[in-house]
Amino acid sequence: MTIPSPLHDCIAKYELAWCKPEPDSRAVSPTEYMSEPFLCEFLPWGDDGCSVLATTGSVELEYAAMRKNVGVFDAGNRGTIYVQGEERLPFIDRMTTQKLSDMNVGESRLAFILDRKGRIVADIIVVCEEERVLIDCDVTTVQSILDHLDMYIVADDVIVLNKTQEEHRIWLLGPAANKHEGLGNTRFFIPKEFLGIDGSAITITSQQAEQLWSSCMELGMRPVGWYALNMIRVEESTPMFRIDFDSANLPHETSLCYSRVRFDKGCYLGQEVVARMESLGSPKQRLVSLRLNGGELPIAGSQIYDQQSSGVGKTIGVVTSSAMSPMNGGESAVIAMIKGAYCLDKTEVFPWVGAELIKAVVHPLLPKE
Secondary structure, three states: OOOOOOOHHHHHOOOEEEEEEOOOOOOOOHHHEEEEEEOOEEEEOOOOOOEEEEEOOOHHHHHHHHHHOOEEEEOOOEEEEEEEOOOHHHHHHHOEOOOOOOOOOOOEEEEEEEOOOOOEEEEEEEEEOOOEEEEEEEHHHHHHHHHHHHHOOOOOOOEEEEOOOOEEEEEEEOOOOOOOOOOOOEEEEEOHHHHOOOEEEEEEEHHHHHHHHHHHHHOOOEEOOHHHHHHHHHHOOOOOEOOOEOOOOOHHHHOOHHHHOOOOOOOOOOHHHHHHHHHHOOOOEEEEEEEEOOOOOOOOOOEEEOOOOOOOOOEEEEEEEEEEEHHHOOEEEEEEEEEHHHOOOOOEEEEEEOOEEOOEEEEEOOOOO
């Protein structure tokens, strides 16, 4: 069950005031400019009432804040699970693809939780705290993670707790995200491979959320919504669970093994499938980046063909995310799931854009610097 953000009403009252010249006005005096407020928009996240800020009214300004300084995102779409007990690190190490048994306090790492068949149960951020392990996850996967972990607790000295209703998370995103001290008692770095940009996450109680939000506003930070954040994420070719891939996929299909999977660690659930895929060959499909000339933008869900005529070609994939890329002069940024035979660098493929098939060039998703 997802939880409405405790900041929803507070953010809904936020007005982004901007100034523009009056029609036919040539004056430059501030008194001859008129102010016009933008209103916030929200979008649903999941099926049970959770929503996230879509935009405060200017996606461009929000995008610029995250690229140049810092933006504040109300991460009500994230769930909180704690693993406590003497064997918490060995247990979570056995349940994930990442090496976690050697984590230091304050460290955060990305990991997949897999089932026995090697398919992805969840994509998580694991944070080592003083007396517990924090699992930060998509809020829609909380219950499936709890059920999954509970099945494999036998004689382990661990307790798994769902704290999603009691605790809330706020993301600071951008080059200055980690420069602001004194905000919140619990804070961890968001690995760059997760969203494509630098960031940190502050965990507070639901009762503390408005105070922290006000502190961020007083420091001159700009609220940012999902539209701008998603634009950067896709621009940086960073796939996200429940958007670009899901529980039907294997780790190698996501092109994210470099940041989530350690091939030199001990046994974990689903390891045999992952090791076989690594040693014996390529997956049947894989997430890639597509580059299109000009401003053509295929929407998520658009089918991709191997030839420019659907009458003679065959479907080889689907667009999973797309956005305009300001960093690349307004060209399209696209993430797509493509059949393995077409995933080689510079392969030409043809996604639907409107009523036409437009040529695109495949590029593998590479590790972040």
